[in-house]
Amino acid sequence: MNYLLSKDEMDAAFHSISMDFKCYGAVEREGEVVFDRVNSFGGISEERSRYAPKEFLISRNEDVLVLGTQDRKAVFGVKSCDLKGFYIMDRQILGKDPFYTEKRRNTLFANFVCNEPCDGGFCSSFGGPVLDEYDLQILREGEMYHVMVSEKYDGYFSSFQREDSSYFTSFKEEFNRKAEPLQVEGVEDRMKWDSKLWKEYASRCISCGACNFSCPTCYCFDLYDEGGERKREWDSCILGGFTSSSAGNIRNGLDERLRQRFYHKFVYFKRSKDTYLCTGCDRCVEDCPVDIDIKEVITHDYSGE
Template sequence: MFSGSLYSGELSELRKLFEEIKARGYKIIGPRLEDGVIRLGELEGFDEIPYGIGDIQKPGYYRVRANGGRFRSPLDSPKRILYPPELTLFRLTRDWELERPEYEFEATALFGIKPCDLAAIGIMDRVQGELGDEYFLKMREKLLIVVENCVEPSENCFCATMGTGPAASIGFDIAYTRLDDSTILFQPGSDLGVDLLGELTLEPATPDQIETLRKALLKASEKARAGFRLENLPDMLELNLESETYREIAERCLGCANCNMVCPTCFCFDVIDEPELDGSARRIRVWDGCHSYSYAQVAGGHFRKDLWARYRHWVLHKFVYWLRQFGSFGCVGCGRCITWCPAGIDLREVISKVVREVGEG
């Protein structure tokens, strides 16, 4: 997959793009303000997108402010749309008749997701592979992606370290950047993207606009960094499996698995039975997270009964094992796990510390 050249247009062209996608029959999912939090949800109209509303994200901290600024990764990632938190697999009657629910797979557009989340979709593609979750694969077939590049990352963002942002590079239909309040730069990333942009009133981007974009992305990229580098990171972490840092973190960690739930790539699930009054049972796939107590528990035993071991597993899975399993890191640097951690634990600091210990040891 490749991306095309840059075009510029007025803000009204972004609205036109939205309306064009809607006119083509897509269900549009994008950022919207819900109870003081920006989430991903179905958008009826372009005006529901909270442009002009900013968010403040810090470790364990999230607020929106209506007096301008920009919003970053919403609470929900595309995972919630493509890989729902709860999915009924089947219902088994008392007479062992298996009923399997049917799901409607509509053509869906993700509008205004961030480059980190786009990268997360790419990671989910590799995780699920061709034989993975059927719901995900079906949703993915008809997915249109319009991604918004980030020129103002939050304090918790580290996409530049993970190589997933602040600008999207591949895997989208259209990327756009809100250069300022009135100018949008558009870039097609697929045949369909070219087609859609063809419906808008656009001019090739001017050298000045491109220079402004370059500077903005450079600045964003300098900000969206963690204190560690990716070079040799998996080895550094594996050489320090017994790090005391994991135990220190576990003293603050609540084991709530919020980080797992908001993570755009965490894919673990449990399958639970819900008995019904008529004697039938519904079998439901639900998200699970490696921080939850029961995650590695079996009848008569527990493979990670201590919280520090569960926290360590999470870090090692994202930054060591994932590469061996799926050929990339399992983290896109969206910062959600830092924002939504009730204890404000900063994953970036944990990793930096464990790596530093290798040098000191």
């Protein structure tokens, strides 16, 4: 359902959600936008957070022998590119990873739809900031808020003024036209196994793993024992130990590991799950200390090599 709310009405809707959920929002702290507890709609930032709010669903480090129950959480101010990453992760791990599944089912995400394309971001290449899957998406127009609510959470908004979906539809068309999407479709067929890109990237990459850790679609973890606990923590396919086992390492070369990352995102996942493992958020580009840009993997002329 679609609704049109004033700022005061958004506060009222937030208040009724906060009766059932612990509320978090994007807020500015010491010059950075991070997620923290919030007690009103008014204090939530429209700026993109420094990091994707992936930790609401996958802890950086946790004991896998203890599956606790989760509080119900509502997270406001998530950007659409990050939220879309969670819907993509759902296809791989929802219902299979009990820790993720428990948190996912108890978390409401309210995404703030960007009014303008951001620098570097290329979400329009993957459909743009108006999502097809959502809990609650909010698009501010001046002092008013257009809200699109899933059936599950419609009860929090049903007393407000309804509108049809045409504002979101025309906004989406205009946004994607302005943002000039990249030609992603078919990249799974264009990419080349022995492209010179992988060695060129390997000559610069320092194997820090930041590209994976910042990505809202990356879900890999490592398991280890520590002090009587069995733990897991975020892992990265770029790190040398990722595929290391007692039988050796199947991807010893950094060029092979970089190729794996891009092939997983644009070839393997597309062929197995019918979607790319990327939302165009540009976080991996922003966080890469040596300026490796995933957009080049999409636009590179492989046939010209």
